[in-house]
Amino acid sequence: MAKLLIYLVNPQVPRSRDEEKKGLYPPLGLLYIATVLKERGYEVKIYELNVESSNKLIHDVQREQPDVVGITVHTVSFPIVKSLIKELRQSSPSTTIVCGGPHATLCPEDFINIADIVVRGEGEEVARDLPNLLHAIKELKTRAMKTTLVVQGASPNIDELPIPDRALLNTSYYGENIGVLVTSRGCPFNCLFCCVRYLFSRAYRARSPMKVLQEVLYLVDRFNVHRVKFVDDEFTVVRSRVREICQLLKEYGVGVTWSLPNGIRVDTVDERLLRDMSEAGCDLVWFGIESGSERVLKYIRKGIDLEKARGVIKIAKDYGIRVGGFFMIGAPGETLDEFKKIIDLIPKLDLDYIHFSIATPYPNTEFWNWVQVHGRFITLDYQYFEKTFIFETPDYTIRDRLRAVELLERELGYYELSDDVKIIEELLTRT
Known part of the structure; x- marks a missing residue:
């Protein structure tokens, strides 16, 4: 197989005030995978969309037609990633789209007929087996118009993993x-x-x-x-x-x-x-x-x-x-x-x-199931996860939770959640 060109993408993730103060962290999960792929002799580029414009990524995909675009996906960023994948498909229909990360692990069903390959769990061993996976998805596509291959990543011996190669990053982004x-x-x-x-x-x-x-x-x-x-x-x-x-x-x-x-x-x-x-x-x-x-x-x-x-x-x-x-x-x-x-x-x-x-239940977890038994969801729109209250219980209503935020402001001078109050007020008018 010819030398593969692989793009790895860290999509934009909405961040809280506290997270903004801490600054941007390098995407270590992607970086481990990038380093493993580089050791395999592949050409790897990382795109940091919390800083860079997605337009640059789309332009480069159209120009270079990479073999693979791999995207790490958090629940809150899934709507953004879904739109991004549509643009990637238009720019390079032959490129294989691989999604991994927390949301791919918890909700692989969300990626069916959106991504080509979904990696659940840790991705280093999957990266080492990439040529076989690309062959498998090609075989599947010859039999169906749309298909998605879901792969469970094995847990590696992390002491044997290489040190993540920060030279693959634009280090100025992270201070x-x-x-x-x-x-x-x-x-x-x-x-x-x-x-x-x-x-x-x-x-x-x-x-x-x-x-x-x-x-x-x-x-x-x-x-x-x-x-x-x-x-x-x-x-x-x-x-x-x-x-x-x-x-x-x-x-x-x-x-x-x-x-x-x-x-x-x-x-x-x-x-x-x-x-x-x-x-x-x-x-x-x-x-x-x-x-x-x-x-x-x-x-x-x-x-x-x-x-x-x-x-x-x-x-x-x-x-x-x-x-x-x-x-x-x-x-x-x-x-x-x-x-x-x-x-x-x-x-x-x-x-x-x-x-x-804000306590946030994620799909297909014990906390999620607990809410279904003991309370109700106000919204299932992923863009609001982590940002505001997405559920309530009879013993702790949304109004009670808003009062809790007011107590934080009045008693402790803690205002980091104030913007979230406005979001939930808007959601309440829809329910």
Whole structure:
């Protein structure tokens, strides 16, 4: 087979105010796949549509007629991707369209007769088998006018994956976030509201401390990175591994500061680990606390102790680590009165930062099924997911949720969700 030309696309994803403040993260999932494809000898180009115009992509597709266009798809970006694929088809009918990412994993049925190939789960092993897949879809197309091949990606040994080649990116798009990296996949916990287990399973797979060090050194040497962000779904599951990473960072005199912006559990750290992290350059940790109600925490299977959370936060701050807390509005089983407990709790935690997200059920997940049993959806339009309240329950109506936002503004001065109030008011007039 001749050398393949492959475009990989990170589509535009609507972002919240807090996400805008954090800046754009490099698309590490795409980058892992791009690096695997490059090792196979294919020509690979990455398009970052959160910065670049889709017109450039369409123009290049029309001019170069790539063999494959691969697109990572989040639920909230699916409407945008659907329109984009129509334009791609018009520009190059012979190009094979491959979709992967969270929404492709959760809802492959949404891509039938839209994409040629849908990849569920992790994509590296699928990328290695790309020639066979292209042959298979070609055979299928000879028998039917429209068809879509759905493929389940195997979970790779992530310690054997290459370091993602950031040279494939326009690094100027990401600023200091070029120092973002992932050291593990999967989460062994089973929170009702979370969909990570559907994407990577509950089997926790971690890269060895030495491999983590090698990637940090690569970032320092190649891109002059001074700050690293570990964006694992749960970085501190295995404390001994984290301690070894800390020891290596100190032994090699790497000299970077680092943070855990995706959040970790308060019950996966202790004083010894926080001390080691601080000594190795960690200066910011976010904890997933989610609720101020012990009953709700038990109901959603978060299973943390709020008194322990207070103690862990104090220890982290004593070691000079700034601390942020993640919370939700609308957790399964929550009521407005129980949400008010968050308002009472936050001043006692002495957090440096807080972030509130809107509890969002995704299709074909346990949380989605829970809403169908215990409440009702206000909208199923993907463009509103994560941005506003898409469901309510008899015990926690949309009006109650709007009052919760007002409480955040009045009691805590938190205005990051204010725009969402306007969106839901518009939706309510349609129901």
